[in-house]
Amino acid sequence: MIYRFHSLFLLFALFWTGAIAAADSVAMNRADADAEPMILTTTAPGKNIDQAVTALSQAIVNHNYTFVRQQSIDSRLVPYAEEVRSVRLVYFCNFAKMDRALRIDPRATQMLPCRVTLVETSSGVDLIAVNPAWTSQSMPALREVCQELKQDYLDILDEAAL
Amino acid sequence: MKPGLIKHFVVAFGLMLSLSTQAAPLSVSKAVDMRQAMDDVALAAINHELVLVKMQPIDTALTKRGFEDPGMRILFIGSESAVRWAEEAEPRLLNLLPLRLTLIKNEAGITLVSDDFGPWLHEFPDAPARLMIEAWQAEMKAMLDDFVRQ
Numbered sequence: 001m002i003y004r005f006h007s008l009f010l011l012f013a014l015f016w017t018g019a020i021a022a023a024d025s026v027a028m029n030r031a032d033a034d035a036e037p038m039i040l041t042t043t044a045p046g047k048n049i050d051q052a053v054t055a056l057s058q059a060i061v062n063h064n065y066t067f068v069r070q071q072s073i074d075s076r077l078v079p080y081a082e083e084v085r086s087v088r089l090v091y092f093c094n095f096a097k098m099d100r101a102l103r104i105d106p107r108a109t110q111m112l113p114c115r116v117t118l119v120e121t122s123s124g125v126d127l128i129a130v131n132p133a134w135t136s137q138s139m140p141a142l143r144e145v146c147q148e149l150k151q152d153y154l155d156i157l158d159e160a161a162l
Numbered sequence: 163m164k165p166g167l168i169k170h171f172v173v174a175f176g177l178m179l180s181l182s183t184q185a186a187p188l189s190v191s192k193a194v195d196m197r198q199a200m201d202d203v204a205l206a207a208i209n210h211e212l213v214l215v216k217m218q219p220i221d222t223a224l225t226k227r228g229f230e231d232p233g234m235r236i237l238f239i240g241s242e243s244a245v246r247w248a249e250e251a252e253p254r255l256l257n258l259l260p261l262r263l264t265l266i267k268n269e270a271g272i273t274l275v276s277d278d279f280g281p282w283l284h285e286f287p288d289a290p291a292r293l294m295i296e297a298w299q300a301e302m303k304a305m306l307d308d309f310v311r312q
Contacts, residue, residue, distance in 0.1 A: 038254075038281075038285050039254065039257070068218075069216075071215075071216075073245055073256055073259065074240075074242055074245050075215065076213055076215045076216075076240075077213055077215070077240055077241065077242040077245060078242055084245075087256065093223075095223065095224060095227050095229060096229075098220065098224065099224055099229040099230070099232075102220075102232045102234065103230075103232075106232070106234065106264070106266060107187070107275075107278075109220070109234060109236055109262070109264040109275075110187075110262065110264075110277045110278060112218075112220065112236060113218060113220075113236075117256060117257055119253075128257065129257075130257045134281065135281065137281060138278060138280065138281070
């Protein structure tokens, strides 16, 4: 009887520990998520998508990043002639920063290569990026790197929108 | 220790794990080299009506520039239906497309890891966005399971 009580107690203690740990983790993630916006965005008024891609490519180079490629959102999913022209993805990278991030935590690939999504609207082009500081909320070792990366994104977006 | 008690430990441990890993990225491993893994992923993608949009060889990109080989490659996988669904229901989810997979070379072979869908599920708690993310997650899981079977 005592033995059964002990085993039930252990079961309850383990379950409770796990539940508290999970709740803490969720709460921490929620606090981080609340602190960081998911999206970094700016608008380039009066530009068309080609002009915005050109401006963004120049801003990328000016901030010591390498342009990797651009593609439509449905590239290779539909025939080229049918691709959506108003939404483009631009990928870029700084290889030294990539190397540093991957050495800290291989999950940094979730932010690689850097990407900006351009959406043409009636008044200009919206430039949108997923905030790396938001993505890294469950990767504490990457926080510093991702804050730097976020600042780079903001600088690049600002310059591209001029 | 009695078998009954061990069983209780196992059950409790399983519960703890399930609670603490809900938002973890999907991950599978297989004893193959990088080239074979790429072929097997491509086949698994086709089986699930997904398209291999782009392979990003970050291993060669880094070594070519004098950095250490991280033993990793990134794959982007997509489907037209996912793009159209996101355009219609929640354009912010276009930022998650095409879906990303990381191939990591290790001693046992190759580990394939998806992005973590957890933060996205947290950010979009309601339908239809949540349903979309869950559907993509399920699709990715089925494809990864297929990759292991190839």
